[in-house]
Amino acid sequence: MAETNRQIVLDRLPQGDKLAPEHFRLIETVCPTAGTGEVLLRTRYISLDAANRAWMQGATYRSALESGQVMAGGALAEVAVSNVPHLKVGDTVFGDTGWQDYAVVPGKRLSKLPAMEPITHLLSIYGVAGLTAYFGLLECGNPQAGETVVVSAAAGSVGSIAGQIAKIKGCKVVGIAGGAEKGRWLVEELGFDVALDYKGGGLRQQMKEAVPEGIDVYFDNTGGEIFETCLFAMKNFGRIACCGAVSQYDGAAPPHGPRGIPGLIVTKRLTLRGFVVMDFESQRDAALIELQGWVASGQLKVQEDIIEGLENTPAALIGLLNGENRGKRMVKVD
C-alpha cells in the first residue's frame, strides 16, 4: 500500500502570537507501514479542541508540541491494517493520530468502539467533550437541585453539554457566550435559563442582574476576566470546576492571574478543582450509559459542527479559538 499520506505539519510554533494559517504546512508523504504490535489507522474525523492550542504552550498532561512535527490531535479512525489480535480491519477506534490521512499507532493504546449512528457522536457526546462535561460538572462541581450553575464558553462542545446536564439535575443554569445569537440558541434550543454575552460589555453588571443570589457552581472553560467575574460572584461554599482556560491559550501568556485569589477563596470558603477527563477512566462506562439515556429521552441535545477536508483543519482550529463554533467542532478528513 503506497498511498499518499497528507500531513499537516506544525511548521512553526507560535511564540506569544495568535495562531495563524502560516504556522501550519500541508505536505504529502508516503503512507507508513504498521510494524509488530502496531495498527495502521485511516483518520476519519479529527477532534478539534481548545486544548490543541494549549499543547503548543508547553508541557501539560502531554508533552509540549515542537516545530516540524505532525500536528497532534485525536481522531475517530478506521483500522486499515492490524497487527494486534484485538482489532480487525474496519474497526472504529479513537486514536492519537495527529492531523494526517494515515497514522501508525501502537495497538495497545487502542480499543474498538461500538457501532453507532451517527458515528460522530463518538467524538462529541460520547467522546472527550461529553465525558469532560459530565465528570467536571458532577464530580468537581457537585451541583444540587435548586442551585445556580454558571458555565463559560457555554456554546462550545463541553459547555453546551455541561449546561444541559446541570438543567437535568434541576439547577438554574446561566451560560456565558459571545454574541446575542449564541445566547438565543442556548436559551431557546438548549434550555439554559439565561445567557450572558461577554462580548456585549458590562459582564459584571449582567451577572449581578442574572444571578443576584450568587453562584453555587462555576464550570470554567475560559479563565481570565470571565473567571474573575465569576469568582467575585460566587456564594459562600461555592465550587469552581476548572476545565480549561481558552482565553489564555492563544497569544502571550498573561502577566498575572485573576484578582481575588486567594483572598476570596478563603473568605467565601470556595473549592476550586482542576481535572482532566482521563482521571475518571474507571467511571467511564457508567457515565456513557447515563449520557445515552439522556440523549435517547431528548433531554440532552447533541450539537456538532463538522468541517469538511483535512486541508481545512488549521482554519477550523483557528476559528474555534475565536469562538466561531457551536457545539463540538470536528473535521471530516475526506
Place this chain on the structure above:
Amino acid sequence: MAETNRQIVLDRLPQGDKLAPEHFRLIETVCPTAGTGEVLLRTRYISLDAANRAWMQGATYRSALESGQVMAGGALAEVAVSNVPHLKVGDTVFGDTGWQDYAVVPGKRLSKLPAMEPITHLLSIYGVAGLTAYFGLLECGNPQAGETVVVSAAAGSVGSIAGQIAKIKGCKVVGIAGGAEKGRWLVEELGFDVALDYKGGGLRQQMKEAVPEGIDVYFDNTGGEIFETCLFAMKNFGRIACCGAVSQYDGAAPPHGPRGIPGLIVTKRLTLRGFVVMDFESQRDAALIELQGWVASGQLKVQEDIIEGLENTPAALIGLLNGENRGKRMVKVD
C-alpha cells in the same frame, strides 16, 4: 461599678496605606453595664491575628470595620458581672470583646472555658490558632505520610502548629518564613525538615532545591508571590489549603492575582480549598483532645509571644503584620 474603661478606637480606616499607630486612638470611657441576658467581661488577653487587618478592608466572614468604632478583636476574658445562668463571676470565656478593658457581650455567644495552666494556651494551641492549623491541614490539605507539605508564614501562630502537625503525620515539612533566625528555630526547635527564607531572595530556586519532588500539600497563609511560587511547584493532584493572605492585607489591594490560575489548576489537577475555623465547629471537641495529646507527649511545642499592656496593642498588631512575632502573639491587658 464606675470604673474607667480604656478603649482603643479605630480612629481612621487605612485607605490603601500600611497600618500605623495614627490609625488608632486610646480613649477613656466609663465601664458599661450588662443588661438582661448580657455579661460584663474583663478583658485579659487580646488575640492578635492577621485577620484583624483583613477586617479593615471590607466584609469578610464578618462585617467590615468602620472608623470610630472600638477596634474589633477576640480575647480571653473573665466574667465580671453575669446576667445569664450558665456563667458566673470569675469564669473564663473567649469573647468578641474588642480592644478595651471591659465589654458587654450577649451571654448566648459565650461559653465557659476549662481551667488551664497556662491560661494563654486557650488562645494559642487550644484557640483559633491551633484549631485553624488542625482543620486546615487535616481537612483541607489531607496530607499522607511520606508526602511533602509546605507551610507559609511558618513561624506564625498557625503556621508553626500546622507544620508540626504535618511532621506528626509523617510528612516532609518545609516552612517558609522571613529571615535565617526564624528558619533555624523552625528546624532546630520545631523539627521542620527545611526552612526557606522568603526575604533572602530567589525563593523559586530555594524551593527547587528543597523540594525537587514537588509539593503535595501547600498550607497558604500569605497569598501573593509566595503562593505563586508554591503553585508552580505543586505536584499533580496536589492540595492547597487557603487559610489567609497576610501579604495582601496591609496596603493597597493588589491589581492582579498570582499567575498560573486557572491553567495550572487544570493541568496539575489541583484542589484549592478555602476555610474558616468556624466551619468546623462540630468537630472542635475531638480536635482539642487530639491536640492535648500531642502537647502532653511533647510532640507539639507551643510558642507564645505575649506583649504587655492594652496601650501597646496597635504596635503589636503592626509588628505582627511585619512578621516580627514567633508563634501566637497576644496582649496581656493589665
